[in-house]
Amino acid sequence: MTYDEIVAEIVKRNPDAKFADGLEDALVGYAVSEGRTLALYSSQKVCDVLVKRDEMDEDEAQEFFEFNIAGAFIGPNTPVFHYFQWDREASEDLPLDPDRRIGDTERAS
Numbered sequence: 745m746t747y748d749e750i751v752a753e754i755v756k757r758n759p760d761a762k763f764a765d766g767l768e769d770a771l772v773g774y775a776v777s778e779g780r781t782l783a784l785y786s787s788q789k790v791c792d793v794l795v796k797r798d799e800m801d802e803d804e805a806q807e808f809f810e811f812n813i814a815g816a817f818i819g820p821n822t823p824v825f826h827y828f829q830w831d832r833e834a835s836e837d838l839p840l841d842p843d844r845r846i847g848d849t850e851r852a853s
Contacts, residue, residue, distance in 0.1 A: 747771055750783075757781035760821045764813065769793055775824050783823040787814065790825065 745753070747768050754761045754774045758781040764770070770789035774781050790813060794805035814825045 745773070750774065754781055754783055758821060762818055762821045762823055764790075764823050766797070767793055767813075772826070775826075777824065778820075780821060782821060785823055785825050787825045787827050 750771055750773060751763070757774070761774075761781060761783055763783050764785060767785060767790055770785045770793055771783060772786045772789065773784045775784045776782070787809065790809050791802065791805040794800050794808060795802060798805075798808075800808060809825075816822070
């Protein structure tokens with residue numbers, strides 16, 4: 745889907761959805777939370793935009809993203825950001841089992 749097609753689909757489902765200004769290249773789709781369709785951005789693509797557009801290094805971009813973009817709340821229609829890589833070490837305290845797949849009845853060995 746193109747950017748315009750993604751935006752059209754989101755707005756059709758939620759006319760009040762918010763979008764992140766200047767991050768069009770990072771919009772990858774939509775998510776549904778509590779019955780609301782929300783703009784879905786790739787966290788990695790956001791950081792790539794910041795590195796290229798704002799000439800930040802990767803660490804600066806990550807810190808700026810976390811604090812100023814992902815950490816911003818502009819109401820119930822705030823966009824969401826997806827982290828596409830699974831960091832097993834950082835997620836050890838989560839109640840999820842990364843070895844288990846949807847539909848599995850037993851833990852993978």
